[in-house]
Amino acid sequence: xxxxxxxxxxxxxPAAAGADAQAPLETPLxxxxxxxxxxxxxxxxxxxxxxxxxxxxxxxxxxxxxPYDLSVLDVLDSRLPPGERSGDGKMxxxxxxxxxxxxxxxxxxxxxxxxLAVGVSSTLLALALGLGLGLTAAYAGxxxxxxxxxxxxxxxxxxxxxxxxxxxxxxGPGLGKIVIALVAVQWAYYxxxxxxxxxxxxxxxxxxxxxxxxxxxxxxxxxxxxxxCVPPLTIICAMQVAAAxxxxxxxxxxxxxLPPTEPSLGLLxxxxxxxxxxxxxxxxxFPGVALLVLIVCINLVADHLRDVLNPRLQTx
Amino acid sequence: xxxxxxxxxxxxxxxxFLMSLLxxxxxxxxxxxxxxxxxxxTTQAERAAAIAELGLDQPLWxxxxxxxxxxxxxxxxxxFAYATPxxxxxxxxxxxxxxxxxxxxxxxxxxxxxxxxxAALHRDxxxxxxxxxxxxxxxxxxxxxxxxxxxxxxxxxxxxxPSSGRGETVPVxxxxxxxxxxxxxxxxxxxxxxxALFNTALVIRLTRSGAQEALLQDYVKFARxxxxxxxxxxxxxxxxxxxxxxxxxIALQFGALIAFAIVTETIxxxxxxxxxxxxxxRVLDRPVVVAYLMLTVTIFVLINLAVDLLYSVLDPRVRxxxxxG
Numbered sequence: 247x248x249x250x251x252x253x254x255x256x257x258x259x260p261a262a263a264g265a266d267a268q269a270p271l272e273t274p275l276x277x278x279x280x281x282x283x284x285x286x287x288x289x290x291x292x293x294x295x296x297x298x299x300x301x302x303x304x305x306x307x308x309x310x311x312x313p314y315d316l317s318v319l320d321v322l323d324s325r326l327p328p329g330e331r332s333g334d335g336k337m338x339x340x341x342x343x344x345x346x347x348x349x350x351x352x353x354x355x356x357x358x359x360x361x362l363a364v365g366v367s368s369t370l371l372a373l374a375l376g377l378g379l380g381l382t383a384a385y386a387g388x389x390x391x392x393x394x395x396x397x398x399x400x401x402x403x404x405x406x407x408x409x410x411x412x413x414x415x416x417x418g419p420g421l422g423k424i425v426i427a428l429v430a431v432q433w434a435y436y437x438x439x440x441x442x443x444x445x446x447x448x449x450x451x452x453x454x455x456x457x458x459x460x461x462x463x464x465x466x467x468x469x470x471x472x473x474x475c476v477p478p479l480t481i482i483c484a485m486q487v488a489a490a491x492x493x494x495x496x497x498x499x500x501x502x503x504l505p506p507t508e509p510s511l512g513l514l515x516x517x518x519x520x521x522x523x524x525x526x527x528x529x530x531x532f533p534g535v536a537l538l539v540l541i542v543c544i545n546l547v548a549d550h551l552r553d554v555l556n557p558r559l560q561t562x
Numbered sequence: 563x564x565x566x567x568x569x570x571x572x573x574x575x576x577x578x579f580l581m582s583l584l585x586x587x588x589x590x591x592x593x594x595x596x597x598x599x600x601x602x603x604t605t606q607a608e609r610a611a612a613i614a615e616l617g618l619d620q621p622l623w624x625x626x627x628x629x630x631x632x633x634x635x636x637x638x639x640x641x642f643a644y645a646t647p648x649x650x651x652x653x654x655x656x657x658x659x660x661x662x663x664x665x666x667x668x669x670x671x672x673x674x675x676x677x678x679x680x681a682a683l684h685r686d687x688x689x690x691x692x693x694x695x696x697x698x699x700x701x702x703x704x705x706x707x708x709x710x711x712x713x714x715x716x717x718x719x720x721x722x723x724p725s726s727g728r729g730e731t732v733p734v735x736x737x738x739x740x741x742x743x744x745x746x747x748x749x750x751x752x753x754x755x756x757x758a759l760f761n762t763a764l765v766i767r768l769t770r771s772g773a774q775e776a777l778l779q780d781y782v783k784f785a786r787x788x789x790x791x792x793x794x795x796x797x798x799x800x801x802x803x804x805x806x807x808x809x810x811x812i813a814l815q816f817g818a819l820i821a822f823a824i825v826t827e828t829i830x831x832x833x834x835x836x837x838x839x840x841x842x843x844r845v846l847d848r849p850v851v852v853a854y855l856m857l858t859v860t861i862f863v864l865i866n867l868a869v870d871l872l873y874s875v876l877d878p879r880v881r882x883x884x885x886x887g
Binding site (some may be wrong): 266396400403404405407408411413415416417488492495496499500501502512515519522523527534537538541542545546549 | 573577584585698702703705706707710711713717718725817821824825827839840851855856858859861866
């Protein structure tokens with residue numbers, strides 16, 4: 247961890263390239279690309295993930311109908327099995343329709359978008375919060391460090407679902423509230439890693455040099471320390487996106503997450519689960535498959551990312 | 563040592579106090595229970611009497627101190643929906659949750675340890691790789707979705723197992739248990755498998771990495787050189803050395819199982835305290851939500867305290883590092 251060959255290259259750019267976090271990532275990025283070419287599973291997962299992201303981004307233009315425009319829905323089309331034609335013969339429900347006559351394929355594409363948006367935004371917010379607190383703890387030391395790290399310890403001693411349940415039971419469901427709950431669940435992971443990385447980096451010569459130049463604390467932290475603490479956090483980020491999406495789906499399934507106006511994949515599964523017993527599997531199963539493919543792909547990509555970025559795990 | 567113990571106990575108390583404050587104040591944001599539990603047709607006088615009876619007319623801090631004082635004596639209010647003390651309601655459901663969690667724990671060890679050892683022995687063959695692939699899947703699959711799929715396959719599709727409830731129970735020392743009747747066992751099987759899934763994946767990984775390390779040790783080579791058979795080397799020598807860390811993690815996971823039982827119980831309508839909390843949140847049954855959260859947090863704080871103290875006894879570095887930090 248302390249002295250791998252890339253270190254001189256990684257610690258040089260900040261002064262030259264400024265606060266841009268891209269520059270220190272360059273070497274691992276090259277390794278990352280090379281590492282990916284060698285693994286077919288990871289390549290396939292990355293391709294599927296890219297496709298899903300594209301579908302989620304483009305869903306207003308490519309989905310067969312706008313599933314939340316009530317004027318296009320027809321109750322007569324409700325609960326049609328996959329492949330059935332709608333009553334007016336205009337469209338085919340490739341993945342069936344739900345209890346309101348909504349095309350499942352369209353609902354899944356929109357749900358995918360909501361799930362991804364919630365997962366990614368909560369992860370980025372948690373990263374910002376955790377990184378900020380972790381760096382503060384490492385740089386300030388003393389009481390701030392004890393307080394922040396003790397808080398993180400306490401929080402990590404509870405399972406994520408319990409923390410989220412406590413917050414949502416207290417605040418009620420809603421998009422903003424679930425993002426807050428997911429941020430509260432995740433920040434401690436980032437704070438811990440950011441602090442331990444920052445403590446290692448703070449002992450290095452370039453920080454000493456920056457201090458010797460009498461640079462301001464803000465400049466040292468943001469332009470010198472921060473860029474070098476980001477790479478290890480990217481791996482946690484990748485894994486946490488999957489965890490966040492899964493947790494959000496679980497909470498929405500329990501009725502504690504998103505409101506029915508912005509259904510994520512979890513809520514779609516919950517809506518369909520009551521029809522499961524009567525054999526109308528498609529309302530629940532297809533959103534589930536979409537959720538599953540999404541989470542497994544992110545995990546595979548993240549798993550490989552870890553292997554590629556961690557020199558200790560490189561066996562070949 | 564004493565300083566460490568006092569520090570840890572103090573910290574636990576602070577966590578509990580903050581939690582009680584957070585839970586109590588936060589619950590006010592859920593909604594106005596007056597509108598939900600008192601019919602709109604009642605007269606103003608009846609309404610006021612009901613509010614006074616429920617203690618909802620007092621200022622927030624008075625309600626909090628009353629709540630705290632009563633909580634310390636084990637009284638966390640009466641459920642609005644069931645009209646029985648909230649703690650009693652939860653304790654009535656506790657055996658069902660514990661039965662489910664313990665079954666899942668046992669299942670994950672019984673299935674996970676052999677699979678983990680097997681994966682370690684055949685790490686480069688397809689069987690080892692597919693076991694590890696399965697464990698990644700176990701981590702990735704959301705519990706609730708697997709639960710639904712199990713219902714679809716075994717209850718709806720094949721019709722082998724029931725999908726909801728506890729089935730027939732037998733009282734053991736006054737506590738009803740499902741596991742002792744055939745009908746109860748049939749009801750328990752699907753939820754227990756569902757809850758065990760994540761833990762099994764964890765046990766497989768822990769056992770595999772432990773066994774891989776142990777297999778390279780000198781004592782294994784020595785045992786082999788002595789001419790011992792492989793089942794004995796693995797079953798006795800390797801097992802003895804990997805079971806301690808595996809069991810430690812598993813014991814720590816028990817709290818997580820109780821938390822995750824919320825999901826499984828909701829899917830299978832298992833009448834435990836997890837289902838109770840979800841139902842109570844839905845109908846805004848405030849005392850039950852408060853009692854559940856306080857009780858669960860207390861259980862977790864106690865588990866964590868016990869583990870911390872135990873570790874500091876076993877490993878002096880823990881308490882020394884803590885005093886320095």
